[in-house]
Amino acid sequence: MKIDDNFFMKLAIDEAWKYQLLTYPNPAVGCVILKGNSEILSIEAHKEAGMPHAEINAIKEAYLKHENNSLLKTMKESHKIHKFIEKNHNGFFNDCTFYVTLEPCNHEGKTPSCAKLIAKIKPNKVVISIKDPNDLASGGIKTLEDAGIEVVTNVLKKEGLYLIEPFKQWNSNTFIFFKMAQTLNGSIDGKISNMMSQLYIHSLRDKIDLLMIGGNTVRTDKPKLDSRYVKGNNPDVLIYSKKKIFDQNIPLFKIPDRKVLISDDLFKLLDYKFVMVEGTYTLLNELRNKINYVLLVISPKVRKGLNSSLEELDLDFEIVHENYIGEEKIVFLKFK
């Protein structure tokens, strides 16, 4: 196997995907730091808005490899880590190579600018998958180059673009993803996912603005559609239905601080930034032009049960990324 820029960038991209969608409204970003050309010091990612950026997590872990500083070890806040590193780096990063999936931010927001810190600690080279599409944060590459750091861009560009697709949508429009859980043979009947997958889905519900679901599913399943497993925020709900009458005792109506819309007007989705749709392949087929990503949770078992194989469907996907949650698979797909 070739151990080159692509190899190390792939490690950064895979690490970032672990927190995909959970970083909203920030992009999912990963960072790998090498000592010299191939000694891995750290592989880190941005995990949640308000928490340190990927570069800061990676700088912290890399420094700890060099010196197991007990003060730095306990630091969680970005500006504290910045200050510590600025004061104590002592040239440690000068022979390092950084791999970042996205141009380091130049902008001082909730956290200080990553590009400016990197410019100060002056690694030998920074390899970047894609430039920042967000004007406010961009300028990072210029900051690095002005400091005399070699910058290489467009490494695994396609993978880098897939990674920040949600972020691009959040910035300009609405990011809409379709979530489905099934067995290996496509059955969607009954309880499919295990506890870990359900925790993950509740973590996503905590982040999204709006959850859309079909009217029939609401009538049949009588769902709650909350994020109780993670004690998170409960998204607004759009019941996609022509018929406007629903039994108000269905648990989803009982969740406080939630707006429930009943409508068959898909333009309502555009009032929100971050939308999850839960449903079957039939609904997915109907919405195919509106869905950015499909998130399929696959449980490795075969069961009797309903699936969509008897309907006339013709959907072609590209696998964008995949991962495990415990023993189950999550697969991110986009329409071809």
Place this chain on the structure above:
Amino acid sequence: MKIDDNFFMKLAIDEAWKYQLLTYPNPAVGCVILKGNSEILSIEAHKEAGMPHAEINAIKEAYLKHENNSLLKTMKESHKIHKFIEKNHNGFFNDCTFYVTLEPCNHEGKTPSCAKLIAKIKPNKVVISIKDPNDLASGGIKTLEDAGIEVVTNVLKKEGLYLIEPFKQWNSNTFIFFKMAQTLNGSIDGKISNMMSQLYIHSLRDKIDLLMIGGNTVRTDKPKLDSRYVKGNNPDVLIYSKKKIFDQNIPLFKIPDRKVLISDDLFKLLDYKFVMVEGTYTLLNELRNKINYVLLVISPKVRKGLNSSLEELDLDFEIVHENYIGEEKIVFLKFK
């Protein structure tokens, strides 16, 4: 992410899986070599019987990182690489760490002993996932320890055992795997896989002794069941059927140098070492106690078509490994 023994062993295991089953009758083995504790020099695997073992491929690539020797670069044969390294290593490996998924062989077979070469070039440490279950080749750890090399074993032991499960079966019994191709929603109708997956399946047919297939499939699909895409060997065929009469014009009967058995006696499988079964979930369910691994090729699309969701099935798997072939997925499963 923790960058520790598990991290590097996982790289070795993943590399080995790329050639899983294709190394028959040898085990799939991977090897990673680090300079010091974390600088990756090489990630290699054993690719096919008669070709160099994983350790030799990794030693060669690691040495080439150090010195781009044009003679070594062109060497393909194991004994030549052995000799070159023995003569020229000059202590280069003394501060290296080796990760090997399987205890290095001690036995001189088609290729010289890996353990003996490693003992001579004397790395600092050798980390091994699992000990060799094959008595003939074992003793490698002793050879290394006698040379004063630190040996660590049982790193990612479960993953290491899954990796050599086929090899263990080949040595003692028959390894039987079930191969199926389907769409995301479990449809198996019509042409599912693309050319790359078909090439892969033909590469497997070139290696196996026996291909078992259901009688109905033979009658309906009239298959050839050869390995023409890779110009390989054509396996014997067992048509699993009570009725013994088949149209002899079905192409599979026309393949030269092939035995075709028609039987419903599954004991016939045990006359062979390496068996692939092609069929549906229904056949898989019937054979569930006889199948070592399931190899599922999943095409990322949704289609109308037959699947097994209307039958009473209750199969639970563990995902053993997965990989891509081009845009399609291959998933190795074992019954829970």
